[in-house]
Amino acid sequence: MTSSSTIVTAAILAIGDELLSGRTxxxxxxxxxxxxxAVGIDLKEVRIVADEEEAIVEALNALRSxxxxxxxxGGIGPTHDDITADAVSRAFGLPCEHDxxxxxxxxxxxxxxxxxFTEARQRMARMPRGARHIPNPVSTAPGFIVENVxxxxxxxxxxxxxxxxxxxxxxxxxxxxxxxxASPFGEGDIGTALGAxxxxxxxxxxGSYPKYDGKSFSTEIVIRGRAVEDCEAAAEAVRAxxxxxxxxxxxxxxxxxx
Amino acid sequence: MTSSSTIVTAAILAIGDELLSGRTxxxxxxxxxxxxxAVGIDLKEVRIVADEEEAIVEALNALRSxxxxxxxxGGIGPTHDDITADAVSRAFGLPCEHDxxxxxxxxxxxxxxxxxFTEARQRMARMPRGARHIPNPVSTAPGFIVENVxxxxxxxxxxxxxxxxxxxxxxxxxxxxxxxxASPFGEGDIGTALGAxxxxxxxxxxGSYPKYDGKSFSTEIVIRGRAVEDCEAAAEAVRAxxxxxxxxxxxxxxxxxx
Numbered sequence: 001m002t003s004s005s006t007i008v009t010a011a012i013l014a015i016g017d018e019l020l021s022g023r024t025x026x027x028x029x030x031x032x033x034x035x036x037x038a039v040g041i042d043l044k045e046v047r048i049v050a051d052e053e054e055a056i057v058e059a060l061n062a063l064r065s066x067x068x069x070x071x072x073x074g075g076i077g078p079t080h081d082d083i084t085a086d087a088v089s090r091a092f093g094l095p096c097e098h099d100x101x102x103x104x105x106x107x108x109x110x111x112x113x114x115x116x117f118t119e120a121r122q123r124m125a126r127m128p129r130g131a132r133h134i135p136n137p138v139s140t141a142p143g144f145i146v147e148n149v150x151x152x153x154x155x156x157x158x159x160x161x162x163x164x165x166x167x168x169x170x171x172x173x174x175x176x177x178x179x180x181x182a183s184p185f186g187e188g189d190i191g192t193a194l195g196a197x198x199x200x201x202x203x204x205x206x207g208s209y210p211k212y213d214g215k216s217f218s219t220e221i222v223i224r225g226r227a228v229e230d231c232e233a234a235a236e237a238v239r240a241x242x243x244x245x246x247x248x249x250x251x252x253x254x255x256x257x258x
Numbered sequence: 259m260t261s262s263s264t265i266v267t268a269a270i271l272a273i274g275d276e277l278l279s280g281r282t283x284x285x286x287x288x289x290x291x292x293x294x295x296a297v298g299i300d301l302k303e304v305r306i307v308a309d310e311e312e313a314i315v316e317a318l319n320a321l322r323s324x325x326x327x328x329x330x331x332g333g334i335g336p337t338h339d340d341i342t343a344d345a346v347s348r349a350f351g352l353p354c355e356h357d358x359x360x361x362x363x364x365x366x367x368x369x370x371x372x373x374x375f376t377e378a379r380q381r382m383a384r385m386p387r388g389a390r391h392i393p394n395p396v397s398t399a400p401g402f403i404v405e406n407v408x409x410x411x412x413x414x415x416x417x418x419x420x421x422x423x424x425x426x427x428x429x430x431x432x433x434x435x436x437x438x439x440a441s442p443f444g445e446g447d448i449g450t451a452l453g454a455x456x457x458x459x460x461x462x463x464x465g466s467y468p469k470y471d472g473k474s475f476s477t478e479i480v481i482r483g484r485a486v487e488d489c490e491a492a493a494e495a496v497r498a499x500x501x502x503x504x505x506x507x508x509x510x511x512x513x514x515x516x
Contacts, residue, residue: 017463017465017482018465018467018480019291019304020291020300020301020302020303020304021291021292021295021301021434021436021482022288022289022290022291022292022293022294022295022301023436023467023480024467025288026287026288029284029306030280030283030284031280032280033277033278033279033280034279034280035280036280037279037280042278043278043279043280044278044307044308044313045278045305045306045307045308045313045317046277046278046304046305046306047303047304047305047306048287048303048304048305049302049303050302050303051465055302055303059303077445077449077466077468078445078446078449079445079448079449079452079453079466080449080452080453080456080457080464080466081456081463081464081465081466082466110446114514115446118446118447118449118450119449119450120445120446120447120448120449120450120452120453121446121449123449124446138470139470139475155468155469155470157470157472158470176279178279178281187335187336187337187378188336188368188373188376188378188379188382189376189378190337190378191335191336191337191338191376191377191378191379191381192376192377192378194337194338194378195337195338195378198338198339199338205275205339206338206339207275207276207309207339208335208337208338208339208340209276209281209282210335210413211413212396212397212413212415212416214415217397222276222281224275224279256372
């Protein structure tokens with residue numbers, strides 16, 4: 001389901017007190033951001049909220065009405081602080097129920113392992129009525145999909161597996177191509193000229209990323225665009241700009257020495 | 259300016275296409291989250307938006323009206339894609355101008371280094387009229403403060419230095435204490451009992467964080483609260499719960515073997 005001209009947008013909603021307290025450094029956002037970019041879905045916004053139903057409902061409703069897809073991570077485990085299923089249900093005005101297929105899936109798995117299918121474990125079968133499953137090859141308990149919202153686990157290994165399952169089902173748009181050009185000069189040296197290159201290459205978005213090695217700044221210039229040829233043309237202009245700046249600096253240094 | 263009973267809240271707004279494309283993995287959010295928690299400021303929400311003025315203005319206005327402090331990262335460099343100063347000015351309805359003190363600071367620095375104070379470099383002196391500076395010991399160009407909004411650089415070394423400068427000036431609330439208890443059992447084994455412990459210790463928030471080592475799940479249980487004694491009491495109850503679960507599992511295994 002790919003089109004070369006459409007733009008498909010997405011948002012990520014990461015849920016969890018541990019992300020906001022600094023106890024856990026998020027790894028899921030960066031992973032999904034890379035995957036979405038690779039398949040041609042534009043990630044437009046990320047939010048991180050606490051394990052609070054009100055906060056989740058509000059963020060989810062804001063994001064799902066605005067973007068083609070929303071992906072959530074976290075809060076679908078078996079403990080009392082896992083309230084994502086309830087919050088998503090409330091956001092959609094749907095009852096949150098023990099899904100029959102998920103109960104069977106989990107019940108069979110725990111029976112095979114000789115483990116009790118506790119009340120806590122049964123919580124992992126709860127989802128909004130009518131939700132579709134996202135398979136979980138790591139630990140069985142499924143994620144779920146309601147309309148354009150994909151609800152996935154927070155544990156990185158499970159999140160990655162769920163992303164892998166979900167991506168082939170998504171409508172994708174034109175892939176964003178990118179070309180990177182390394183500049184030995186800092187942004188202050190190149191800024192004005194780079195702005196002129198951007199103005200002359202409006203089919204691309206030219207980003208400038210300063211790097212600091214503890215002593216001096218260099219810059220990575222990233223040109224992004226839907227068409228490879230537009231990116232290449234802009235990259236050529238950036239390279240020519242860097243050569244010119246280098247020569248100007250050399251000439252200035254020679255004058256200083258003379 | 260510390261009070262032991264007040265709650266002080268904050269949000270982070272990270273700005274940059276590179277964070278949404280997956281090209282750059284954010285390091286600033288986790289750092290500031292840890293620092294805020296340590297000094298007693300509750301980070302309640304994080305948003306990441308693109309280098310788009312409309313998106314920045316909207317997110318900033320939503321966050322600054324809702325939380326005591328907002329901290330932004332990114333978009334205050336010298337290149338055309340650095341539009342945070344303009345966006346913050348627009349959010350506050352203030353003109354965005356070359357700040358005289360910042361012009362002097364930067365002009366002197368470049369003069370001392372024998373570098374031209376280019377139009378691009380002068381962009382780094384732009385800020386909303388009347389903004390106060392956040393010092394930048396790494397590369398001079400200041401961040402700035404307007405009301406409750408602190409605008410900081412995206413380059414991690416500069417961000418960290420600005421955070422260090424800003425934190426002592428903030429109003430802080432009661433520190434959140436936390437006690438961590440390692441559970442060798444997965445969430446499915448402990449979920450129901452842990453929910454009962456949470457219900458009996460309402461002065462604390464008990465978080466449960468599953469870990470997966472590729473074969474089985476264990477859990478880290480984190481008890482957070484404003485009073486150390488509340489956290490300790492809840493931790494004691496959690497430890498007793500784990501002992502009981504362990505004994506029950508041992509008895510069940512013995513029955514299986516018999």
